[in-house]
Amino acid sequence: MTTLSNWLAAQSVDAKLASVMTTMAAASAEIAAVLRQSAISGQTGLAGHTNVQGEDQKALDVISNDIVLNHIRQNPEISILVSEELDEPVHIENQGTYLVATDPLDGSSNLDVNVTVGTIFSILDARKGLLQPGSAQLGAGYAAYGPATSFVITFGPSAAVFTLNDDGVFVLTTEKLAVPKASAEYAINTARERLWDDATKGYVAENVAGETGPAGKRYNMRWIGSMVADVHRILMRGGIFLYPLDSENAAKGGRLRLLYEGNPMAMLVAAAGGASTTGQQSVLDVVPTDIHQRVPVVLGSADEVARVVAWYAQA
Numbered sequence: 347m348t349t350l351s352n353w354l355a356a357q358s359v360d361a362k363l364a365s366v367m368t369t370m371a372a373a374s375a376e377i378a379a380v381l382r383q384s385a386i387s388g389q390t391g392l393a394g395h396t397n398v399q400g401e402d403q404k405a406l407d408v409i410s411n412d413i414v415l416n417h418i419r420q421n422p423e424i425s426i427l428v429s430e431e432l433d434e435p436v437h438i439e440n441q442g443t444y445l446v447a448t449d450p451l452d453g454s455s456n457l458d459v460n461v462t463v464g465t466i467f468s469i470l471d472a473r474k475g476l477l478q479p480g481s482a483q484l485g486a487g488y489a490a491y492g493p494a495t496s497f498v499i500t501f502g503p504s505a506a507v508f509t510l511n512d513d514g515v516f517v518l519t520t521e522k523l524a525v526p527k528a529s530a531e532y533a534i535n536t537a538r539e540r541l542w543d544d545a546t547k548g549y550v551a552e553n554v555a556g557e558t559g560p561a562g563k564r565y566n567m568r569w570i571g572s573m574v575a576d577v578h579r580i581l582m583r584g585g586i587f588l589y590p591l592d593s594e595n596a597a598k599g600g601r602l603r604l605l606y607e608g609n610p611m612a613m614l615v616a617a618a619g620g621a622s623t624t625g626q627q628s629v630l631d632v633v634p635t636d637i638h639q640r641v642p643v644v645l646g647s648a649d650e651v652a653r654v655v656a657w658y659a660q661a
């Protein structure tokens with residue numbers, strides 16, 4: 347049995363950087379425990395506040411944010427926290443080298459109904475400022491709180507999966523994630539079809555046409571509505587996730603947030619051999635101008651992402 351701490355000790359990364367993963371693992375284990383009991387403890391419903399993006403915060407969004415912040419404050423290597431739930435970055439008075447950007451709880455619409463949600467995070471060099479492209483990430487990961495709690499992380503070259511055991515220890519369960527190059531499964535919110543651009547409409551129509559259409563195979567559609575859960579399925583067995591720019595979200599730049607949703611997931615998918623695009627460029631190449639900036643996100647199996655890129659090139 348390889349534990350997260352054993353595995354981290356064997357990696358050729360700075361021990362201080364590895365400690366950031368340990369901190370996020372501890373925060374995730376605590377959030378998992380809170381989620382397991384939330385229907386009983388009454389930690390449900392709305393918090394009564396809106397966040398900087400105008401979303402109604404749920405009680406668990408706020409609790410998860412507080413848990414992450416508490417753990418980060420205990421690690422002197424981390425000096426800045428950027429969070430979906432905090433308007434401004436938190437600067438911690440230490441000499442810490444690292445900045446963590448987090449979506450403390452992803453999948454708000456699936457809270458209180460016992461469907462998989464998660465915590466997403468990105469690790470950057472705090473000395474290089476707040477607005478770095480995803481290609482500058484030193485590490486990234488997420489926890490998925492489903493039937494099991496999975497902790498999926500990367501330092502760049504590969505991505506590994508750990509599973510939380512009954513003793514509260516993360517155990518290595520997949521050493522090197524590999525996203526299949528080909529897939530016949532796609533994930534998109536089809537209720538927004540009327541709002542999509544021509545490239546998205548064209549790509550999805552080919553999939554719906556199935557084996558007699560230009561794609562030449564039968565597709566299946568899966569949409570959980572928690573990015574973490576949809577991306578976890580794609581990392582484990584292939585597929586493609588799309589939250590494109592559409593006529594309604596275009597004014598905001600998209601739906602998902604670059605620093606703590608798009609970038610960490612794009613880094614993980616790349617480490618597992620997949621690809622990502624905004625339609626115009628790799629998600630990892632977008633240079634942010636705001637910490638809460640939104641971005642169109644398409645990621646997953648390389649062949650499917652290439653088809654979407656081809657649609658954008660001709661559209």
Ligand code: AHG
Nearest residue numbers: 449451452453454455535571572573
């Ligand atoms: P969050 O709960 O952190 O605000 O993120 C929700 C995101 C993401 O998890 C998911 O893919 C997407 O919103 C779902 O959007 P729809 O409501 O359009 O399905």
Ligand code: MN
Nearest residue numbers: 401407430454
């Ligand atoms: Mn939210």
Ligand code: MN
Nearest residue numbers: 449452453607
């Ligand atoms: Mn989210």
Ligand code: MN
Nearest residue numbers: 430449451452
């Ligand atoms: Mn969130």
